[in-house]
Structures are given as structure tokens and as C-alpha cells.
Amino acid sequence: MGGSRKGHQAEANAYVPLPTREGVAPSYLWLTETRAGGMLRFLVERFPDVSEAAWAQRLARGEIVDAKGVPLNADSHVRQGMRIWYYRELEAPETPIPFKESVLHLDEHLLVADKPHFLPTIPTGRFLHETLLVRLKKQFDLPHLTPIHRLDRETAGVLIFSHNPASRGAYQSMFQKRVVKKVYEALAGPIEGREFPFTYRSRMQDAEQFFVSEEVPGEPNSETVVELIARRGDVAHYRLHPHTGRKHQLRLHLASLGAPILNDAFYPVALPCKGDDFSAPLQLLARSISFIDPLSGDARRFDSGFRLDWPDGSGA
Structure with a gap:
């Protein structure tokens, strides 16, 4: 169709001809x-x-401009090599997400947030202002804020953002080198016939349904250590240590073990979209993140203040 999106939002270290507006950075199209x-x-x-x-x-x-910030009009030429800038807008009003994030830490390099269930990390699909990134940009006036890893919309817990372009690469490299220790917790069905803790490995790939993953034969490319914390009847409380970061890895691994996470609408079977139903959050929580700070050398750890909910309503 004559256009290729090279980045959803503006790079922090490049010239951007439009300012951040209400926490939303401009998008561009080559x-x-x-x-x-x-x-x-x-x-x-x-x-x-x-x-x-x-x-x-x-x-x-005048909200659509060229690379120099010159406003375009309806009759402006469409030329190969142009880059146009614009603000992403939603045609339909957003449904407010009635859950509040908290900030666990803020310094000159990082912002560490505690994300609630149902809140997307970044603008996508029908979500724009009701996303953690835009909420935090508005609250703290940090135009260069960007997540250095991701959590699914359905997952709650600790999420790290960089807001200093000069030091961002040092923190991103921690995740690329897999030196960050991430600990999750989940409520799911019981896993029978295993001694805890144990390690589960499989080969994962994107499924035909673009939004889910699947396991296939072959050399494993995903690994999770599973610990049992407690069990009440047909529900168990697990501590999960992902040693790799595949899409939906923990959700798929537990489902493959015959213990799908409570309220999981994707695994083992993708169910119809529940829209704005907030009544049954996925019982998966990014409990903590720890690492050696690449700049100071200090050991750092951040823990979520959220909890999981047993079927009887008590906290886990």
C-alpha cells in the first residue's frame, strides 16, 4: 500500500518534529x-x-507533518523516501481501566512500576491513553520513557522503564544477556507426577492465530523452573522462574503441563474476547525483578505489591 511503519512511536534520540501530546508520542511512517x-x-x-x-x-x-515539521495537506505529494509524522488517535472512546499502577522506584535512569491486571504496557489496538506508558508519561512528564521489557496486558507486576536515552542501552543489554532474575507467581491447576522444583523445556513458536504461541517438536528454546508454594484442593500456588522470555511462555508451559493458569482466556484454548469484562483477572503475577546495576554495580531488587486471589477470595 506504499507505506512501511518503521517504528510505532518516535525514537528518543532522533529529531522528532511533533511534541509529545497528553503523554502520547507521535508515530511515523516511511x-x-x-x-x-x-x-x-x-x-x-x-x-x-x-x-x-x-x-x-x-x-x-496541521497534525500530519513531514520530517522537517512542515504540515501536509490533502493534495501534498506522496514521494518515495518521505517520512511523515502523525498522532495516533482512536475513533471510538476508550473504556477506562479501573485499576491503578504504582511506582516502586524512580531515579535519573529508571522508573520501576507495578502494573495492575488488564492495563496494557504500551499503546496498541483499541488502547492508547489507558496504557501504563502513557499514564506514566502524563504523571511524570518523561518524554523519553520507554519499557525495556514487556508484560502482557493480562499479567500484573513489576515492569522496568528507561527514561534516559544515554543509559538505556546498558539496561537493555541486561535483558539481552539474560542476567536479570525474574520471578513470577501463578495460581493454576495441580501438576501431578512431578517432584518439585523441576525444569520444563519445550520448543515454542508463533501459532497460526497470531496472538498465541504453540509448542512444536525440536530443540527446546524455552525453559521454566516450576516450584510449588502451596496447594488447596484443585488449585496450586506456583513460583515460576523463566530462564528464557518467549511470548506467553509461562502460560503455555503450565497449560502444556495440564495446569492452565486460572482465568487464562488463551491457553489451552483461545476463548472469545471478553472485551471490557474485568471480573476474572489472569492469576499470573510478575512478583520480583533483581539484577546487578550495570552503572553502579549495586544489587537491586523490586517486588510487586499486588497479590493473586484464591477462588475463595483470600490472597496468595
């Missing part, structure tokens, strides 16, 4: 071909989920 018909026609064809009227209004307001 144009890969020259086309006739003007910018409005191109945008309508490139983003069919956004109405022509909406694009026309945004062009008229």
Missing part, C-alpha cells in the same frame, strides 16, 4: 513508493480503519 492522488487518498487507503473525514480533519489541523 513511504516506500511515489504515488499520484495526494496525501489524503494515500492515508485513507493505507489506514482503512480510519475514516476519510477523520484524516481530512487531522490534515486541516
Whole structure:
């Protein structure tokens, strides 16, 4: 369609012709071909989920600009090699997510947050302002804030952000080198026939359904250590140590062990979307993250203040 998205939000260390607006950084699009018909026609064809009227209004307001910050109009030329900048907007109003994050730590390099269930980490799909990143940008006025790892929308717990571009690479490299110790907890079905703790390994890949993963034969590329904390009837409380970071690794591993996490809508079977139903949070929590700080050499650990909920309503 003549456009290729190179990055959803602006790079912190590059020139950005539009400012952050209400916590939302501008997005950009590289144009890969020259086309006739003007910018409005191109945008309508490139983003069919956004109405022509909406694009026309945004062009008229001067909110779509070129790499130098010059506003584009409906008849502006579409040329190969251009980069256009714009603000992502939602056509439909966002549903407020009625759960509040907390900040566990803030210094000149990092912000460590405790994310609640149901809150997405970054803008995606139908979520924009109701995301942890945008909420924190608004609260602390940190335009360069970006997560250096991710948590699923359904998962609660500790999440680390960088807000200093100069030191970001040092902290990102910790995750790339797998020297960060992450501990999760989950409530799930009982795992029979195993002595705890044990290590589970499998080969994972993206499934045909783009939003889930699956296990396939072959050399393992995922590994999780599973500990049993407690058991009450048909529900067990587990401590999980992921030694790799595959998408949905813990959810898929427990489901493959015959013990799907309570309220998991994806595993072992992907269920219809529950929309804005907040009544049954996934019982998975990123309990703690610890590491040796690459700048100071200090040992650091951050723990979530959230809890899991047994079926009887008591906390785990």
C-alpha cells in the first residue's frame, strides 16, 4: 500500500518534529513508493480503519507533518523516501481501566512500576491513553520513557522503564544477556507426577492465530523452573522462574503441563474476547525483578505489591 511503519512511536534520540501530546508520542511512517492522488487518498487507503473525514480533519489541523515539521495537506505529494509524522488517535472512546499502577522506584535512569491486571504496557489496538506508558508519561512528564521489557496486558507486576536515552542501552543489554532474575507467581491447576522444583523445556513458536504461541517438536528454546508454594484442593500456588522470555511462555508451559493458569482466556484454548469484562483477572503475577546495576554495580531488587486471589477470595 506504499507505506512501511518503521517504528510505532518516535525514537528518543532522533529529531522528532511533533511534541509529545497528553503523554502520547507521535508515530511515523516511511513511504516506500511515489504515488499520484495526494496525501489524503494515500492515508485513507493505507489506514482503512480510519475514516476519510477523520484524516481530512487531522490534515486541516496541521497534525500530519513531514520530517522537517512542515504540515501536509490533502493534495501534498506522496514521494518515495518521505517520512511523515502523525498522532495516533482512536475513533471510538476508550473504556477506562479501573485499576491503578504504582511506582516502586524512580531515579535519573529508571522508573520501576507495578502494573495492575488488564492495563496494557504500551499503546496498541483499541488502547492508547489507558496504557501504563502513557499514564506514566502524563504523571511524570518523561518524554523519553520507554519499557525495556514487556508484560502482557493480562499479567500484573513489576515492569522496568528507561527514561534516559544515554543509559538505556546498558539496561537493555541486561535483558539481552539474560542476567536479570525474574520471578513470577501463578495460581493454576495441580501438576501431578512431578517432584518439585523441576525444569520444563519445550520448543515454542508463533501459532497460526497470531496472538498465541504453540509448542512444536525440536530443540527446546524455552525453559521454566516450576516450584510449588502451596496447594488447596484443585488449585496450586506456583513460583515460576523463566530462564528464557518467549511470548506467553509461562502460560503455555503450565497449560502444556495440564495446569492452565486460572482465568487464562488463551491457553489451552483461545476463548472469545471478553472485551471490557474485568471480573476474572489472569492469576499470573510478575512478583520480583533483581539484577546487578550495570552503572553502579549495586544489587537491586523490586517486588510487586499486588497479590493473586484464591477462588475463595483470600490472597496468595
